Amino acid sequence: MIRFSNVSKTYDNGTEALKNVDLEIADGEFVFIVGASGAGKSTLIKLLLREEVPSSGAIEVNGYTVNRLKRRQIPGFRRSLGVVFQDFRLIPTMNVYDNVAFALRVTNVSTRDIRRRVPYILSLVGLASKARCKMNELSGGEQQRVALARALVNNPKLIIADEPTGNIDPELSYEIVDLLNEINKVGTTVVMVTHEHDLVAQFNRRVITIDNGSVVADDADWGQR
Amino acid sequence: MKGSSFTYLLKEGARNIWVNRMMSLASVGILVSCMLLIGSAILLSINLNGMVSYVENQNEMVAFLEDTADDNVVASVEAALAQNSNVDSFAFVSREEALERYSEVVPESLLESLQEDKEEVFPLSFRITLKDLSQIKETTARIESIPGVMRVNAPTNVAETVTGIKRAVYICGSGIVVILLAVTLIIIANTIKVTVFNRRKEINIMKFVGATDLFIRMPFVVEGILLGVISACAAYLLLWGGYTYLMDYVQTQAAGTLSAFLKNLVPFSQVARQLLASFLVGGVAIGVFGSMIFVRKHLKV
Numbered sequence: 001m002i003r004f005s006n007v008s009k010t011y012d013n014g015t016e017a018l019k020n021v022d023l024e025i026a027d028g029e030f031v032f033i034v035g036a037s038g039a040g041k042s043t044l045i046k047l048l049l050r051e052e053v054p055s056s057g058a059i060e061v062n063g064y065t066v067n068r069l070k071r072r073q074i075p076g077f078r079r080s081l082g083v084v085f086q087d088f089r090l091i092p093t094m095n096v097y098d099n100v101a102f103a104l105r106v107t108n109v110s111t112r113d114i115r116r117r118v119p120y121i122l123s124l125v126g127l128a129s130k131a132r133c134k135m136n137e138l139s140g141g142e143q144q145r146v147a148l149a150r151a152l153v154n155n156p157k158l159i160i161a162d163e164p165t166g167n168i169d170p171e172l173s174y175e176i177v178d179l180l181n182e183i184n185k186v187g188t189t190v191v192m193v194t195h196e197h198d199l200v201a202q203f204n205r206r207v208i209t210i211d212n213g214s215v216v217a218d219d220a221d222w223g224q225r
Numbered sequence: 226m227k228g229s230s231f232t233y234l235l236k237e238g239a240r241n242i243w244v245n246r247m248m249s250l251a252s253v254g255i256l257v258s259c260m261l262l263i264g265s266a267i268l269l270s271i272n273l274n275g276m277v278s279y280v281e282n283q284n285e286m287v288a289f290l291e292d293t294a295d296d297n298v299v300a301s302v303e304a305a306l307a308q309n310s311n312v313d314s315f316a317f318v319s320r321e322e323a324l325e326r327y328s329e330v331v332p333e334s335l336l337e338s339l340q341e342d343k344e345e346v347f348p349l350s351f352r353i354t355l356k357d358l359s360q361i362k363e364t365t366a367r368i369e370s371i372p373g374v375m376r377v378n379a380p381t382n383v384a385e386t387v388t389g390i391k392r393a394v395y396i397c398g399s400g401i402v403v404i405l406l407a408v409t410l411i412i413i414a415n416t417i418k419v420t421v422f423n424r425r426k427e428i429n430i431m432k433f434v435g436a437t438d439l440f441i442r443m444p445f446v447v448e449g450i451l452l453g454v455i456s457a458c459a460a461y462l463l464l465w466g467g468y469t470y471l472m473d474y475v476q477t478q479a480a481g482t483l484s485a486f487l488k489n490l491v492p493f494s495q496v497a498r499q500l501l502a503s504f505l506v507g508g509v510a511i512g513v514f515g516s517m518i519f520v521r522k523h524l525k526v
């Protein structure tokens with residue numbers, strides 16, 4: 001579960017990126033977060049990941065009070081979720097397999113389990129045949145799927161994706177969201193930021209709209225309208 | 226920590242070195258150069274010191290006994306010398322020996338002019354070498370105060386010069402080594418800083434997949450250790466080869482008085498172990514602490 005209680009974020013330079021946000025996302029939900037550029041969507045995600053701390057208010061994610069996490073609690077918290085970044089954040093010197101296995105290695109998973117788990121996830125995102133490829137040998141869409149595979153590999157309860165379709169063409173975008181949809185069906189909560197309204201319209205899901213730092217709309221069935 | 230993650234860390238450290246091989250090569254190159262400079266400075270001052278000590282050992286003082294001295298007095302002076310902590314060695318010189326030594330340096334004709342009992346002219350004496358020439362004055366005074374000793378002939382001037390040279394070598398030597406160490410630290414710190422900076426994205430990614438700070442640091446530390454060890458061994462072998470070659474060359478070329486000096490060159494084997502040990506300790510310490518400090522900066526997400 002995710003809960004924002006009266007959360008505000010003012011950056012050091014005085015920008016009020018979020019203002020008094022109240023938000024609740026239940027386990028197993030699939031939520032789109034939309035809004036104009038500069039609305040505060042990425043800021044919301046950064047607060048969720050504890051990349052930034054709120055200026056005021058409380059944030060609860062997966063049972064952790066994120067705004068009060070101690071330094072040594074952060075790794076444990078981050079292991080409970082999977083993140084897909086807009087800029088992929090893959091390691092260029094590693095191949096596809098290692099980029100995904102990496103997320104398991106850092107959490108002390110045994111080599112035996114890694115060998116079982118990684119090929120499974122790679123086949124899930126359709127990259128089984130590219131396991132030995134380097135990042136510069138992949139297309140943007142393929143790289144995006146590697147990033148997704150890495151987010152999924154440790155079986156998180158929550159997937160957070162900041163514009164995962166930002167750099168790829170509409171057809172591939174649909175595939176990525178469809179994949180997230182499938183993952184959501186087995187019980188994983190998905191929070192996805194996007195500004196592609198066409199894409200959102202294709203899925204019948206809850207949509208939270210942010211404008212100028214505030215939640216201005218929260219439609220349970222946006223796709224139906 | 227599980228076995229699997231230990232092997233992972235080792236592999237990861239080695240992989241990092243290979244992936245960033247140009248940077249690794251640069252680091253090793255810089256470390257080796259610095260170690261060679263420092264090693265050479267140390268070897269040079271050790272050898273200069275050795276040569277000065279050689280000169281030092283050539284200088285001895287002579288304590289003449291009073292004419293009335295008998296066997297008892299000789300024995301008591303001997304005992305007093307043995308108790309003096311700055312006396313390195315001493316040897317009794319009988320009248321016959323004194324004459325013998327004297328005749329070596331003085332023309333025959335001059336000897337003839339002496340009376341019948343030539344030996345009687347020469348007093349009994351002790352030849353004494355000191356441990357620390359810088360204390361020659363104090364030691365001379367103490368030996369002169371031993372009952373039965375008439376006078377002490379000491380090369381005070383030479384002693385002062387030698388002590389001065391020794392001090393200069395020591396100060397210059399340590400000064401140069403300290404400066405080199407400082408320069409090395411600055412260069413290495415910057416190299417590590419650049420290495421870590423080049424990989425800040427990787428560190429950032431690790432943070433977001435939930436790696437602990439320790440886990441992120443370990444491959445860098447392993448890398449630091451490996452590079453430190455490689456550099457230390459390379460520097461050691463180069464210094465060994467270079468020094469041995471140079472010593473052979475110098476000793477075969479030198480002739481006359483100089484060769485006596487150069488016989489006293491310190492053989493590499495005498496300093497080898499300490500040198501290798503300090504290279505290893507220095508290299509590994511720089512690698513480990515450097516990466517610890519500079520990785521930290523990027524761990525704050």
Ligand SMILES: Nc1ncnc2c1ncn2[C@@H]1O[C@H](COP(=O)(O)OP(=O)(O)OP(=O)(O)O)[C@@H](O)[C@H]1O
Pocket residue numbers: 011012013015016017035036037038039040041042043044195
């Ligand atoms: N680190 C920062 N320091 C200062 N201001 C920031 C920082 N990050 C974001 N901002 C500001 O906060 C506001 C919200 O930014 P945010 O990145 O959350 O927008 P966004 O909704 O993700 O936009 P986009 O769709 O373009 O990605 C913007 O005005 C931005 O300039």
Ligand SMILES: [Mg+2]
Pocket residue numbers: 041042043
């Ligand atoms: Mg954004």
